[in-house]
Amino acid sequence: GSSDVCSSDLSLEKGKTYKVEFEAMSDISRTIMWALQRDGSGDNNWIPYSDTQKIQVWNAKKTYSHTFTMESESDSAVIFTISLGAVDDKVINEGHRVVISNVSVEEVK
Numbered sequence: 001g002s003s004d005v006c007s008s009d010l011s012l013e014k015g016k017t018y019k020v021e022f023e024a025m026s027d028i029s030r031t032i033m034w035a036l037q038r039d040g041s042g043d044n045n046w047i048p049y050s051d052t053q054k055i056q057v058w059n060a061k062k063t064y065s066h067t068f069t070m071e072s073e074s075d076s077a078v079i080f081t082i083s084l085g086a087v088d089d090k091v092i093n094e095g096h097r098v099v100i101s102n103v104s105v106e107e108v109k
Contacts, residue, residue: 010036010078010105012049012070020050020080021065022103027096029058033083036068036105038075047072054087057098067108080105 012018020036033054040046050068084098 009076010080011074011076012036012078012105013074014070014072017067017069017108018050018105019065019067019108020103020105021063023061023063023101024055024057024099025059025061026057026098027059028092028094029056030092030096030098031056031087031090032098033087035081036078037081038072039077039079049075049078061099061101 018036024032026032031054033052035048035052036050037046037048049070049072050066053066055064080103082098082100086092
């Protein structure tokens with residue numbers, strides 16, 4: 001499938017809790033997957049620190065948020081990835097546009 005890296009060079013510290021928030025919409029109703037994960041371009045270790053999240057998007061902007069605790073070793077080069085390929089084996093052949101905006105990652109106090 002195709003992946004789009006929206007942001008990189010995020011720092012996550014082991015044992016801390018983070019809240020990820022962003023807005024998303026799509027021309028057609030569909031599922032997308034996203035994760036805050038290790039940049040595995042060097043060694044193919046793409047561990048998803050936030051676990052891989054699936055959300056339903058449609059033709060109305062909606063805010064999505066997810067809170068998680070960083071269980072792995074601290075990482076200063078975390079990437080935010082959104083997978084726009086087939087999710088749950090549902091292939092979309094219709095051309096459409098997905099918009100992701102206002103991505104924020106904050107430590108939860």
